[in-house]
Amino acid sequence: MSPATRPHEDELVARYFRPLATDPGAFRLGDDCATLSPPDGTDLVLKTDAVAAGIHFFADDPWDLVAKKALRVNLSDLAAKGARPLGYLLSIALPADWREDQLAAFSRGLAEDQAAFDVSLLGGDTIRSPDGLVVSITVLGGLPRDTIVRRGGARPGDVLYVSGTLGDSALGLALRLDPTKADAWSLSSDERDHLARRYLLPEPRLPLAEAVRRHASASMDISDGLGLDLTRMTRVSKVTATVETARLPLSTAARRALGADAELIGRIVGGGDDYEILAAIPPSAVAGFEAEARAAGVAVTPVGTVGAADTPPSFLAPDGTALVLGTSGFAHF
Amino acid sequence: MSPATRPHEDELVARYFRPLATDPGAFRLGDDCATLSPPDGTDLVLKTDAVAAGIHFFADDPWDLVAKKALRVNLSDLAAKGARPLGYLLSIALPADWREDQLAAFSRGLAEDQAAFDVSLLGGDTIRSPDGLVVSITVLGGLPRDTIVRRGGARPGDVLYVSGTLGDSALGLALRLDPTKADAWSLSSDERDHLARRYLLPEPRLPLAEAVRRHASASMDISDGLGLDLTRMTRVSKVTATVETARLPLSTAARRALGADAELIGRIVGGGDDYEILAAIPPSAVAGFEAEARAAGVAVTPVGTVGAADTPPSFLAPDGTALVLGTSGFAHF
Numbered sequence: 001m002s003p004a005t006r007p008h009e010d011e012l013v014a015r016y017f018r019p020l021a022t023d024p025g026a027f028r029l030g031d032d033c034a035t036l037s038p039p040d041g042t043d044l045v046l047k048t049d050a051v052a053a054g055i056h057f058f059a060d061d062p063w064d065l066v067a068k069k070a071l072r073v074n075l076s077d078l079a080a081k082g083a084r085p086l087g088y089l090l091s092i093a094l095p096a097d098w099r100e101d102q103l104a105a106f107s108r109g110l111a112e113d114q115a116a117f118d119v120s121l122l123g124g125d126t127i128r129s130p131d132g133l134v135v136s137i138t139v140l141g142g143l144p145r146d147t148i149v150r151r152g153g154a155r156p157g158d159v160l161y162v163s164g165t166l167g168d169s170a171l172g173l174a175l176r177l178d179p180t181k182a183d184a185w186s187l188s189s190d191e192r193d194h195l196a197r198r199y200l201l202p203e204p205r206l207p208l209a210e211a212v213r214r215h216a217s218a219s220m221d222i223s224d225g226l227g228l229d230l231t232r233m234t235r236v237s238k239v240t241a242t243v244e245t246a247r248l249p250l251s252t253a254a255r256r257a258l259g260a261d262a263e264l265i266g267r268i269v270g271g272g273d274d275y276e277i278l279a280a281i282p283p284s285a286v287a288g289f290e291a292e293a294r295a296a297g298v299a300v301t302p303v304g305t306v307g308a309a310d311t312p313p314s315f316l317a318p319d320g321t322a323l324v325l326g327t328s329g330f331a332h333f
Numbered sequence: 334m335s336p337a338t339r340p341h342e343d344e345l346v347a348r349y350f351r352p353l354a355t356d357p358g359a360f361r362l363g364d365d366c367a368t369l370s371p372p373d374g375t376d377l378v379l380k381t382d383a384v385a386a387g388i389h390f391f392a393d394d395p396w397d398l399v400a401k402k403a404l405r406v407n408l409s410d411l412a413a414k415g416a417r418p419l420g421y422l423l424s425i426a427l428p429a430d431w432r433e434d435q436l437a438a439f440s441r442g443l444a445e446d447q448a449a450f451d452v453s454l455l456g457g458d459t460i461r462s463p464d465g466l467v468v469s470i471t472v473l474g475g476l477p478r479d480t481i482v483r484r485g486g487a488r489p490g491d492v493l494y495v496s497g498t499l500g501d502s503a504l505g506l507a508l509r510l511d512p513t514k515a516d517a518w519s520l521s522s523d524e525r526d527h528l529a530r531r532y533l534l535p536e537p538r539l540p541l542a543e544a545v546r547r548h549a550s551a552s553m554d555i556s557d558g559l560g561l562d563l564t565r566m567t568r569v570s571k572v573t574a575t576v577e578t579a580r581l582p583l584s585t586a587a588r589r590a591l592g593a594d595a596e597l598i599g600r601i602v603g604g605g606d607d608y609e610i611l612a613a614i615p616p617s618a619v620a621g622f623e624a625e626a627r628a629a630g631v632a633v634t635p636v637g638t639v640g641a642a643d644t645p646p647s648f649l650a651p652d653g654t655a656l657v658l659g660t661s662g663f664a665h666f
Contacts, residue, residue: 010565030484030569032410033410033474034378034379035377035379035481036376037376040373040374043369043370044368044370044371044377044473045367046366046456047422047456048423049424050424050426050469052426052461052463055461056460078366081364083366091381091382091469093383124381125469127383127384127388127389128385129463129467130388130465130466130467131465133463134462134463134467136383148366151363220365232343236364
């Protein structure tokens with residue numbers, strides 16, 4: 001609350017954030033607001049997601065990766081809705097002991113991801129944090145009017161697909177908290193690095209967005225674990241679902257860890273931070289969805305089916321018995 | 334980083350935030366993203382601004398006022414750009430010791446301001462803060478394509494107007510930090526309360542937005558003090574300006590304080606947190622602007638003029654000498 005001023009906010013913005021604001025509507029961050037002129041007939045898709053030191057990332061994580069994760073968890077939601085990113089706004093609360101090299105890394109991380117995902121900074125705010133770094137990003141996406149794919153459209157008979165692999169991030173976090181698990185799970189150093197990286201850096205499935213938009217009856221991104229997120233999808237769709245856990249797509253590393261400790265299936269299904277897409281595809285659209293996913297270069301795997309009852313989903317073990325999971329999901333709270 | 338889950342995030346959202354999400358595009362906060370369908374021909378105006386405990390407000394401020402301030406500082410920017418609010422997204426980082434009555438107050442404050450300013454919650458994210466409360470809001474406004482009023486359009490001969498009164502918030506903060514000043518400044522209890530309230534609760538000048546859009550050649554909101562913000566406007570407009578400080582609109586309370594301590598002019602011009610509009614009006618538009626401001630019920634006062642030189646603005650004392658201000662503005666950083 002000190003009225004003492006640090007006169008450098010304008011310079012800080014000029015140095016680290018203006019280079020990211022390449023959209024003409026960002027006015028080079030030199031005005032109070034940005035503008036965006038969506039093409040006529042566009043629906044905007046809006047998402048805000050925040051990450052905080054000590055909660056969503058470790059206080060000593062490199063800031064380029066923190067920046068990328070903060071952007072990517074938002075882009076992941078756009079992908080799940082079938083939308084194309086139009087731009088983003090950034091609100092960053094800096095700890096008192098921030099260093100210029102950290103902010104330079106933050107900016108560099110965003111620049112790399114802007115190039116990777118064809119999106120740019122529209123505006124932002126830089127404040128001091130009461131304690132650790134807090135990054136809040138709002139993304140804006142666009143799609144043709146009335147074509148958004150919602151959570152609530154799953155219908156009995158739909159096939160449930162997930163993109164990529166599940167559980168890597170949760171296992172990466174477990175390793176981070178207890179590095180001795182790498183040996184307990186018989187992981188190679190490459191496998192350990194794979195899991196660690198997947199925790200630090202999710203992969204938003206934007207290349208899959210158009211296939212989702214064209215074919216899915218329901219879709220969402222898996223951020224709190226398949227268990228909890230599928231429960232949310234079935235609840236709002238007023239359906240149920242059955243997932244065969246033996247069909248869940250796993251990385252080599254996750255498969256090896258699961259081989260060493262069968263109980264890890266709970267963490268894989270319930271751990272969260274996957275940022276993969278969960279989509280319900282009508283049987284008639286399965287072939288088209290799979291073909292377009294293949295063309296987009298994103299692996300998709302059928303893991304179960306949607307049923308008619310308005311009850312929570314079931315997760316079946318390889319022997320056909322229902323798995324009772326230790327945790328129903330990972331709420332970041 | 335604890336993987337421990339609080340399973341209550343969904344319930345918390347349902348209880349305190351869903352009632353605010355009245356726009357159909359918010360999907361009652363039950364989907365990953367919100368949608369917004371701007372009318373064809375609309376330019377979106379985007380702003381994100383964050384406030385943090387201990388930096389922008391006192392940790393013991395009532396949460397309904399914190400919520401209102403967080404929303405209002407963003408709405409103020411829309412007003413300055415001539416835009417109408419379309420909706421907002423909220424990112425809230427809660428301290429570990431948050432209480433339900435605080436969150437209820439936060440929600441109530443937003444509900445009251447939603448009604449006052451005809452805007453509603455489109456989406457949000459609730460996370461745990463590393464320490465104190467941090468609130469980041471992104472507002473979306475709209476206006477007819479290519480009619481945004483920018484900072485950089487001020488032209489020689491334009492008349493500089495400010496809305497409302499200046500300095501109240503800075504004086505209110507000074508009082509908060511040192512309550513004995515109320516006596517030193519000979520303030521009545523009403524006057525003291527007025528200044529304290531203006532610090533806690535800015536008044537976004539949305540009713541003035543249309544007059545600004547129709548008549549101003551440049552406009553911005555005054556958040557870091559007239560001194561710094563006018564300097565920004567003249568710099569990007571490549572002009573200068575002269576302000577007669579005797580013409581600055583002051584409340585009775587501020588006028589009394591200034592009478593007791595003439596040095597306070599520095600705080601009034603440089604203190605910030607005014608959230609009033611600074612607009613440059615071409616001479617031919619002055620009559621129309623004043624008439625529309627009057628019709629909108631917002632006081633506007635001419636305080637100076639724009640000059641041709643590309644130099645920093647001057648602030649003239651009543652005797653015509655240039656004031657050298659102790660501080661050129663209040664950067665929240």
